[in-house]
Amino acid sequence: MTLSRRRVPLLAPSLLAADFGNLQAETERLATSAADWLHCDVMDGRFVPNISFGLPVLQAIHRHAAQPLDVHLMIEEPQHYLAAFREAGATTITVHYEACTHLHRVVQQIKALGCQAGVALNPHTPVGVLEDIAADLDLVLIMSVNPGFGGQSFIPNTLRKVAAMKELLVDTGSAALIEIDGGVTLENAGALVEAGADVLVAGSFVFNSPDPVATLAQLRAHLDATIGAELSGQE
Template sequence: MTKVLPSLLASDFTRLGHDIEKMEAAGADIFHLDIMDGQFVPNISYGMPVVEAISRTASIPLDVHLMTLDPEQFIDALAALGIDMVSFHIEATNHPHRLMQRIQQSGMKAGIALNPHTPVAHIQHLLAEIDFILIMTVNPGFGGQKFIDTCVDKVRTLDALRAEKGYGYEIEVDGGINQETAEICREAGADLFVSGSHLFKSEDWQEAVREMKQ
């Protein structure tokens, strides 16, 4: 089932509560929150006080994408806020399996994010236990980038492995996702579609969400 995840990094932070309520009314399924530390990626987004405010305001599930070094440091705080999904980058930790288990034991779904240059083979040993895989279809750190077509091959690979092995993970895509690229990724096997600029800059948010779900 196709789910649309508006990326709140593209919202108007002076009207964050308003945008959350309006996007929920438009039919969004899950909100996507990008946490950047200026180290793992060359940008800083927002920290726990903003995540806490979002968790109090939003009534749909929250998906946190940790674009940080030492992602382990955030797990307890995210669990305490009732976050539903947490993904981290395979390059950001020396112990990905342990971190995956810790996230799951904290009551959250665990995901691993793959940068455009990171092959599926790097997470092969985790596929039987992981809840979702986040395929970055742009280089992480900035919004509004152009979709990288070659990343779709990883979606196809993961979809084929899921069917062959009976794995239960979902496939999430993030970066340059609009109506056209969402359709490409859906045909390749993606389930969860993160979209920032496309949704928040649309004149009719409800129509934009509806079209992406189709």
């Protein structure tokens, strides 16, 4: 990848790991943090073996959020709920490749609603399945853990997968961002960005820390240093 395609990575703390009893406070304290987006994981207990939150909770988050809501639908038949999630405050809506029989139609539905359209890939799904739709996407979300639960360990093969996804996007002329969801920490964030990641979702690493705002600032400083070192190395 050439230097001209390097983007400043975005941070999207996942509210799945926040204190659900204090979601208003958790959301509001991120207003002046290093967070660029707020990542919202919606789970239905069918596509994944867990249930998180739905439309009423997303509406409540939206009322108190300063950042755009990055909504990740880990649900079956997402096409039936797209308009409702847009009305609830979603800026980006990501559906799973594995949950959509007619993926192109669903992506076009998301775009028609005025949202950015994303497609997520489970760890076992190869990036090549998106070759024919990559140019239509605003976001590709690569799961770096198996979807359904927070706090899982990062899957090392994700680094290779990110690099392969970046190559596919370049080859297809797609401007889609690559987002990583699962097990992101200070230990792997720099390597993910170097491999081609544009958006990092961090849940447990942020919200299980004593000070989530300070942790996000630390992650931002680490990524800025990574980009700075890369620039210096290419001068």
